[in-house]
Amino acid sequence: MTILTSQMSLLLLLLLSLTTFHRSVSSNDQKLVQCNEKDEETLLIFKKGINDSYGKISTWSTEIDCCAWEGVHCDNITGRVTELDLGNHGLTGEINLSILQLEFLSYLDLSQNWFDVISIPATQHNITHPSNLIYLDLSTDSIYASPLKPFLHMNNLDWLSPLSSLKYLNLSFIDLHKVTNWLQAVNTLPSLLELQLYNCNLNNFIINPSIQYSNLSSLLTLDLAVNNLTSQLPNWFFNLTKDLTYLDLRWNNIHGEIPSSLLNLQNLRYLDLSFNKLQGSLPDGISQLPNIQHLDLNSNMLSGSISSIVGNLSSLHYLHIGYNNFSGEISENTFSKLSYLDSLDLSSSNFVFQFDLDWVPPFQLSYLSLSNTNQGPNFPSWIYTQKSPQLLDLSSSGISLVDKNMFSSLIERISHYLDLSNNSLTVDISNLTLKGYTLYLSNNSFTGGLPNISPNARVVDFSYNSFSGSIPHSWNNMKELININLWSNKLSGEVLLPFSDLKQLHILNLGKNKLSGTIPINMSQKLQVVILRDNLFEGTIPPQLFNLPDLFHLDLAQNKLLGSIPDCAYNLTQMVASNNVNSFYADVTYELFTKGQDYMYNINPRRRTIDLSANNLSGNVPLELFHLVQVQTLNLSQNNFIGTISKMIGGMNNMESLDLSNNKFCGEIPQSMSLLTFLEYLNLSCNNFDGKIPIGTQLQSFNASSYIGNPKLCGAPLNNCTIKEENPKNATPSPENEDDDSIRESVFLGMGVGFAAGFWGICGSLFLIRKWRHACYRFVDGVGDKLYVTLMVKLNSFHRN
């Protein structure tokens, strides 16, 4: 890395000094030097194509000498334009490459703008003067491309051939997939030192096979990363240029073996072939590349032993060879010469690790990943010798035993990223202060209290452990938190985190603990996931929770929440609109309870979920809730909700799992529910629904258990609706039913007609049928019950009168 930069900076320094020099000259002497008329004309033609939305080149007017125009630099004697420096000027419109007709132009930077097209004038080919262009940067950047504004593209690169002085060429992020002869085209540039074609959708290595030697012999830096190079690496590829120091081919689809001609690149310092499909073993030659410092072969299918091969690369700083099929033994001999090693990744490999217990490596690492390797049961003791690691990933390495003091001291030293998840660690780390920004300790058996954490922490995942006690006061300083996951521990006490300060919080998962108190209000507007499931939270649901535009997963199930669902205008944009929020935390897994089961999922904004089940919630379900048409899982079961289900539920047409069971819902099941064509799971059991189950393939595909416990409900898959059920007057008289009817009449008389018709008229009697209540309602306290009691008192007094 360092070498790369120094190499580049040398070049850039040269160019920049040129630039600054010219700049100072032209600003000092703009009055003295007169702009060349021909150059001005060329610049004005170029300007015609540009849409200067931000007025950045408003100085480009004939009133002003062109040597004083924004970004234009002239030679201080001849007045000829030598540089055009318009990088990052917010320009749109067209790049007209007729600008290359500027005879003395040596530096052209149009990078980081928002241009829409590049046009290549036909006259380009009859430029007669030799080109002076040394530096050409037309690159954009990923942030400038979007589905609405696709990448800039070019269909040919033949215009390059006259640029015989060109040393630096950057066309990154320009779509070149139609340029099948790109390699041939750049091979006409004999002075080229640096070629950047990052993310250009290149798809071949085709070159005229008769070419034995190439013009690219001065090339030092070649960046072809993130393209679509799907073939093998041609054997001659490494013969293109002998002096190459930097080669980046990562993120392509290159397959086959690494050609042994790699050995020609004796000056190579930086080689990145990661994220391809390379196979076979490494060419022996690699061990004889004396200067190689950065070797990244991660995520290929390479095999064989590496021990003897990398062991001689004594300049290595960076060795990432994880996620391959390498095998064999790794011992201290492998590393005995690698005293500069700084970054090591051997993750997901089948190596047999054979380190002496008292081995002290010759290197000090800042980055170490051994995840998914077989290290355990003892923590690899040589890691304790590392003084200032920034990143340590030992996830899934079978570690259960540590030296408590050395381990504590080590993990307190990790300054950025610590991942110890999926091991069997049982240590008490409550007295430690972890410095890292990203802390994954999940799926272990850590006991005792939570450790102290740096105020800079961003990701804290301590899920699936046995941490106990309350959340420490020291956690109150964490203002940068993005994701906190304490799922499935033994934590208790009130959650007193200063939520109004956690402005970056995206994911809050405190589920499966014994936390108490009320649900915090004033939470981050960026919250996407809120999971408080299976705790002892009480009080009401704060309306603020329904005012989080990015929220797509709300799970408050299995608490002691009271009151009704907030009835206000919701602002849950994500549950209404189908546009996805940024989910850059795709590695976050959570348990999703849906379709009557518990699934493990990665965070995914497409699974919009609301689960309020198993609380003491009551009242009607606000109509606003049925506006959340993107919701796929809605679970309101095991509460005391009353009232009818709005026919608007038919509009929630993404619904896959709907559970309203064990409540006091009543009235008919709306016909519109047959529109829920994605419904895979439905539970309406144990309510007071009546009438006929609407006909619709989906609704009949569920078995009777989805509907049982609703005595007045009929039709497939339950029993046929009979006259008897449609007309209760004709029902076989039973003492209870008789009682019922008389009570119902009393209710009508005793209460306001509107209220009676709206609620008790439909449901009142059913509330009094104790048999069903006891069969179905697991939670019989709360508001519904209070009403019931009040009603009984009223009825009794009515009867007495």
Ligand SMILES: *[C@@H]1O[C@H](CO)[C@@H](O)[C@H](O)[C@H]1NC(C)=O
């Ligand atoms: C210039 O850009 C602005 C903003 O992007 C756009 O509204 C306008 O239509 C563009 N004009 C031309 C001539 O392309």
Ligand SMILES: *[C@@H]1O[C@H](CO)[C@@H](O)[C@H](O)[C@H]1NC(C)=O
């Ligand atoms: C013009 O630039 C040259 C170097 O290119 C410098 O030596 C000279 O002093 C400059 N002339 C003026 C008038 O600034």
Ligand SMILES: *[C@@H]1O[C@H](CO)[C@@H](O)[C@H](O)[C@H]1NC(C)=O
């Ligand atoms: C580019 O500039 C040339 C003049 O050099 C002009 O003839 C041509 O029309 C321009 N191209 C476009 C697409 O405007």
Ligand SMILES: *[C@@H]1O[C@H](CO)[C@@H](O)[C@H](O)[C@H]1NC(C)=O
């Ligand atoms: C380019 O060459 C063609 C003939 O090859 C000629 O007709 C044309 O005028 C030339 N253009 C310029 C700008 O010299």
Ligand SMILES: *[C@@H]1O[C@H](CO)[C@@H](O)[C@H](O)[C@H]1NC(C)=O
């Ligand atoms: C080439 O362009 C890309 C995209 O703008 C940029 O990220 C990169 O830094 C450039 N390369 C160099 C060496 O300047």
Ligand SMILES: *[C@@H]1O[C@H](CO)[C@@H](O)[C@H](O)[C@H]1NC(C)=O
């Ligand atoms: C080298 O470049 C020159 C001029 O640009 C060209 O004529 C020649 O064919 C190139 N050589 C190869 C091997 O491509």
Ligand SMILES: *[C@@H]1O[C@H](CO)[C@@H](O)[C@H](O)[C@H]1NC(C)=O
């Ligand atoms: C990559 O190239 C293959 C053919 O080699 C083509 O089918 C595919 O569409 C290309 N991918 C992209 C993203 O252009």
Ligand SMILES: *[C@@H]1O[C@H](CO)[C@@H](O)[C@H](O)[C@H]1NC(C)=O
């Ligand atoms: C590559 O160059 C070496 C000498 O530097 C030569 O022996 C070999 O044949 C060349 N390979 C190809 C495929 O051109």
Ligand SMILES: *[C@@H]1O[C@H](CO)[C@@H](O)[C@H](O)[C@H]1NC(C)=O
């Ligand atoms: C590594 O170097 C040693 C001595 O410097 C040498 O004997 C050995 O052959 C080398 N190994 C490889 C694979 O080149």
Ligand SMILES: *[C@@H]1O[C@H](CO)[C@@H](O)[C@H](O)[C@H]1NC(C)=O
């Ligand atoms: C934590 O520190 C306290 C006081 O220094 C000590 O009594 C206790 O034993 C320590 N706990 C652990 C687990 O090291």
Ligand SMILES: *[C@@H]1O[C@H](CO)[C@@H](O)[C@H](O)[C@H]1NC(C)=O
């Ligand atoms: C709803 O959220 C949006 C952000 O997506 C915000 O701009 C708007 O002010 C919010 N509306 C209300 C009523 O809070």
Ligand SMILES: *[C@@H]1O[C@H](CO)[C@@H](O)[C@H](O)[C@H]1NC(C)=O
């Ligand atoms: C329901 O009624 C249909 C005719 O409408 C009859 O064929 C079927 O046997 C009845 N099913 C039951 C369970 O009574």
